[in-house]
Amino acid sequence: MTEGNFVDYAKVFAASGKGGRGSTHLHRAKYVAKGGPDGGDGGR
Structure with missing residues (x-):
């Protein structure tokens, strides 16, 4: 399998209860x- 030229970034915000x-x-x-x-x- 070849490597692609794309780089993905994702910002993740997670919150739970108090x-x-x-x-x-x-x-x-x-x-x-x-x-x-x-x-x-x-x-x-």
Whole structure:
């Protein structure tokens, strides 16, 4: 395959949301009554 004489340029701008408040999840297990929170820091 031969090389072409064209050079392509592209400017890319990417943005995402502001993060939000994250989510919470409580520990659920058969033998754990009223399990506390499990997981990370909720997105902070």
